[in-house]
Amino acid sequence: MLKMVRGVSTIADAEMVEFKTEAARVLSPYASAMLVDREFALDTVVNQSCLAPGCALIASADQFHPGNGIPVDRVTIDYDSVPEHAREIGAKAMKLLVLWRADESATERQEMVGEFVSRCHAEGLLAIIEPVVRPPRTEAEFEREQAILQAASELSECSADLYKAEMPLGGAGSDEELYEACSELNSKLSIPWVILSSGVAPDLFPNAVRQAVRAGAVGFLAGRAVWSCALPLANSTAAFADLAVPRLIRLGQIVDETLASR
Numbered sequence: 673m674l675k676m677v678r679g680v681s682t683i684a685d686a687e688m689v690e691f692k693t694e695a696a697r698v699l700s701p702y703a704s705a706m707l708v709d710r711e712f713a714l715d716t717v718v719n720q721s722c723l724a725p726g727c728a729l730i731a732s733a734d735q736f737h738p739g740n741g742i743p744v745d746r747v748t749i750d751y752d753s754v755p756e757h758a759r760e761i762g763a764k765a766m767k768l769l770v771l772w773r774a775d776e777s778a779t780e781r782q783e784m785v786g787e788f789v790s791r792c793h794a795e796g797l798l799a800i801i802e803p804v805v806r807p808p809r810t811e812a813e814f815e816r817e818q819a820i821l822q823a824a825s826e827l828s829e830c831s832a833d834l835y836k837a838e839m840p841l842g843g844a845g846s847d848e849e850l851y852e853a854c855s856e857l858n859s860k861l862s863i864p865w866v867i868l869s870s871g872v873a874p875d876l877f878p879n880a881v882r883q884a885v886r887a888g889a890v891g892f893l894a895g896r897a898v899w900s901c902a903l904p905l906a907n908s909t910a911a912f913a914d915l916a917v918p919r920l921i922r923l924g925q926i927v928d929e930t931l932a933s934r
C-alpha cells in the first residue's frame with residue numbers, strides 16, 4: 673500500500689517496519705488494542721516497547737497466498753506465528769483472516785477456524801476471526817450483502833471470541849438503512865462483533881461505527897480509516913500525531929457515546 677500511495681515502484685522492508693512501528697508508538701496511547709503483523713512489525717514493536725501501557729497486543733496468525741492476479745487470493749493459518757510465543761511476548765489475542773466464497777467448502781473453512789481457535793485457547797489467548805467475502809470462483813453472480821450475512825451465520829458458531837465484520841453497504845446510505853443492515857448482521861452473530869474499515873471510505877467510517885454500535889457491535893478494529901491519511905506524507909510521525917490521532921480519538925468517543933445511549 674505504501675508504494676501505491678507514494679508513487680514508487682518498490683518499498684524497502686525497513687521503511688514498512690518504520691511506518692508500522694511509528695504508528696504503534698503514536699497511536700497506541702489512544703487505542704485499547706493494536707493488531708500487529710508478524711512479517712514486518714511484531715518483533716520490532718515488542719522489542720522497542722512501542723505499545724503504550726494499557727494498549728493490548730493482538731498478533732496476526734494468517735498466511736496470505738497470492739494468486740489469480742491479486743495479492744491475497746487464499747489464506748491459511750501461519751504456523752510460524754506460534755500462540756505460545758505470542759503469549760510469551762505479551763499478546764492477549766490473535767487474529768485470523770478468513771476468505772469466504774460461496775462455492776468453496778464451508779467444512780474446510782470451519783475446520784481452519786476451529787483449529788485456530790483451539791490453538792489460541794490452549795495458550796489462554798482470545799481468538800479473533802475476520803471473515804471477508806469474495807466473489808465465487810465458479811459463478812458470475814455475487815451479492816456482497818447476502819454473502820456477509822451468510823458468512824456471519826456460518827462462522828460465528830466456531831467458538832471464536834470476537835468477530836471482525838465487514839461493514840454492510842460499505843458504510844454508504846442513510847442512518848436507518850445502515851442501522852437496519854447492521855441489525856440484520858447482528859441477528860446472525862452469536863458472539864461479540866466489531867466492524868473493520870476496509871471497504872469503507874474514511875469520511876464515512878465514523879457514522880458506520882455509530883450505526884454498527886447502535887445495532888449491536890461493541891466497537892471497531894480499523895486500520896486504513898485511521899492511518900491512511902499519513903501514507904502520502906514524508907513525515908509519518910507528524911502525520912500520525914496531527915491527522916490520525918484526532919480520527920482515532922473521535923472514533924473512540926463515538927463508540928462510548930453510542931454504547932451509553934443503547
